[in-house]
Amino acid sequence: MSHTHLRELHTPPATGSKALIELDDLCFAYEDAPALRHVSLSVREGDSVVLMGDNGSGKSTLLKVICGLLFAQRGSYRFDGDLVDERTMRDASFAKRLHQRVGFIFQDSDAQLFCASVEDEVAFGPRQMGLSEDEVARRVSDACRLLEIGHLRTRAPYALSGGEKKRVAIACVLSMNPDVYCFDEPFAGLDARARAWLLDFLGQLKSVRRTLVIATHDQSLADQVADYFVYMGEMHGYDDRPHVHINE
């Protein structure tokens, strides 16, 4: 794969990485059904982590906690040293800074896209950040070029195919230039070609030291991108890979 090649060019420093995402004994329950039980996890800057586990083992929930959509009911979550909880997130500018630094690509691209054209969609984040229109235009055209969706710029996101939608969803997050990318089931429903492209793109993100947190059921694709695995709930039989076990 070409991403190994890129990695050689931009070899990340093995040492000196700081912990960006720190979960400490974190618990979360929907109503009264516990979804995360005493989860402790630390992800350093530039790491690629793959979450694996059965349906309902809490992968999506964990990603939402990391993005600041759900809050720990016990234990704590720190992002880059700052405590993230219901109280700190009430500070609008802190919340917005977190949302800018942590990008989330939903499993269902359909629900993630809410503007009337691809161009507006990709420009939404940068405009929110108050960048000048020149800068916004530059980012939009760069993101469209990187994701090869230049020819779709004036189309409505709904009329696109599954793979195209996924690209647009990634471009929307990319244009905000976050430090962390969270992907929920990025490979589901994509054809072989799109999967290969996405793997390659993830490699490029790694090459510029972006942190990746990916939830997936696809072991063989996961193998190609993960620095290490996080197994959630009961996962057995894959103990030959570098992994930690949480939420048992």
Added chain:
Amino acid sequence: MSHTHLRELHTPPATGSKALIELDDLCFAYEDAPALRHVSLSVREGDSVVLMGDNGSGKSTLLKVICGLLFAQRGSYRFDGDLVDERTMRDASFAKRLHQRVGFIFQDSDAQLFCASVEDEVAFGPRQMGLSEDEVARRVSDACRLLEIGHLRTRAPYALSGGEKKRVAIACVLSMNPDVYCFDEPFAGLDARARAWLLDFLGQLKSVRRTLVIATHDQSLADQVADYFVYMGEMHGYDDRPHVHINE
């Protein structure tokens, strides 16, 4: 779940295979965008066929044609010797018979389930077929037992987990006892355990000589169930498997 049990329920006739599904130079377009171009394909009784191809190559469209939801605009489709087109399907009893003989499990189980309880859901098909309430009850309880969803019978389908929904969707089709099962992306979103169970279940259907037509992107799972492959659109690099090429 026991292999032998399903076999006892429906003893297959051990006769010579005949062509059940015959597509001859079939064309179909949505509005003015062609989706199927001169497709010719013949599937014999008891075959397991896996459709593979890129996003938008027409897999789902082909399955819908086979189920009698969409009609050829050129060429013809014969099921068990009978022509299926807009005219013949206007005959309600012919249409019902086709729908009973060809079962369709959608990719999105959510959209497939519309009744207020799992029990009603599984009973819907048999009731529409006009079976007696006793027979309906027998089929429902057998289907629930085979798919191990007996404990969910009074639950609302929309409140179930992804894997449970898939089982219910299969039970709904099973209770109508079709000859052909069409699956659209059956493995997407399922965890490793559910995939293994589904593979096993597909094996059981094969053992009672049901015809399977499966569209999927998952090459490794497809290998385990396919008698042969149908590659749609441009698919290269897998030519070592038994396959036919259509819709190029």
Added chain:
Amino acid sequence: MALVDTMAPAPTDIPDWLASPERYQPVSDRDGFISRSILAISSVLARFRLDDGQASPLSPSATVKVVLCLSCILLTSLSRNYLFVMIMLAGTLVRACLLPRGALGRVVAGAGASAGLALVIMLPAVALGQAHSALLLTTKALVSTGVTLITTLTTPAADLTRALRVMGVPGVAILTMDLTLRSIVRLGETASEALAALRLRSVGRNADKAASLGGVGGVVLVKAGRSAQETYDAMRCRAFDGEYHVGGREARRGADVAWMLALAAIVALFLHLQGTV
């Protein structure tokens, strides 16, 4: 596959802004509406997910239960006699006491809210010297909401719709009801997902909030429309021909007779206390 190599851009392709970390300091903006809407929707979804309509052994069949519920509400509403309303309240409370903890909480919350609202609206009336009306209306609100919620919470949704069938509601209406209940959960999930996506990308000042919310509403409708199309296909595949066969005659329950007698007693009491007998 050959494509991979051709699509992999050289590292120089990565623009400078993407290669360096973003230094962005947000200004504040009010978007409490988004989080409040997410909360409202998820509370609705939670209530649908609870799925705790469980009949107790002494419950009547669903049809009888629906008749009982409607009669109680009607009689309570008609009653001019506070003692009768108090008796209905006592009965409602006794039944509520026996509910499981979760259901009890929801009944108390729902009935309490509507009684509270009644009291607030009626408070000025007390000042006008109409305290009797205020108290009567508040108690009636407590009884009718309580009875409704108890009935719903002790009856599986499927039985409720089947009871409607027995009472002569046409199949199409029941089908619409079933489809709506299902759609609420699906729409709610889509809506909260879309709102979450909006919030995650609302990292600054949003000049056009109405357009963004319109987008969320539009996404929800388009997606739901698509899945409705798929649902219709699924129904056709299962031999649906426009006629919705609601089957499974309801088992008569032994308790039905007792409950109908109780209803007769209540009606007699009502007539007696209302002075018509």
Added chain:
Amino acid sequence: MHIPENYLSPSTCILATVAMAPVWRAAARHLREEVPGEKVPLIGVAAAFSFLAMMFNVPLPGGTTGHAVCGTLIAILFGPWSAVLAISVALAIQAVFFGDGGILSLGANCLNMAFALPFVGHAVYSAVRRAIGGERGELLGAGIGSYVGLNAAALLCALEFGVQPLLFHDASGAALYCPYPLSVSVPAMMVGHLSVAGLAEAGLTVGILAFLRSAAPSFGIETRADSPAGLAPVLGLVLALVAASPLGLLATGDAWGEWGVEDLAGMVGYTPAGLGSGWEWGSLMPDYAVGVLPEWIGYIVSAIVGVTLLVIVFRLASPIARPRVDFDA
């Protein structure tokens, strides 16, 4: 705008339900004849959407809340008759599953929100669109239409409230149902809806419609109800209803036999006179209210109410002391 139980007299509720019956029938007929089979599940979607829109509560001046209904939007996208069915189902589900709005008053709620609202809204929308034309006309029409539609529904609701004390009171003048006359109910309802709630409805409607027209132009159900001829009589009916509802309700007193004013006045005679002049617990349950039942019945009932209330309070309070979720199970 959901009328709870007991605020309207049962006779008003029944009148509203009877008025709705032909509307529902007509809506069902239109659904059968005009909506193609594959679009029928869309009605369920519309109902669910309206249900969710009603969760978008905006605070109104005066401490209450108002909410959007999106009735005009549904009428524009799916046709007004589909809107009648969809919103009716949404209201029924709210009443049954959430205790929001009464069961008996469902007919009245449907009359306001499922009938008057979409038809008025859609009529205004069509008129504006015809006058101005183009996309601007459509969006402007949707905005004005939804604003007017919601306020028409609110006005109708206020009128229904307001006539209650006129029609239903006991001998002493104490109201039996909603006690506020028109002079109170109309301003109380309209202030909030003319300002906040109406604007919210209009904003939501225009935003969603603008999005759909540019992103998914073919979304919706084609209806023939767009033709002004088909709408005029219905619109006339609604306007007449709005204008005449106080008079209409008074006038129907005679027609409604046992539910009529005379009979009610007869029944009212049993309510103790002078009740309104100051009150004490005793007057709520006067001795003779018990009829031939022994007097201790009242005490027993009070005791049952007291004891059960205590039990409920303790049952609800007890688990709060322990953590609600056990993360170590």
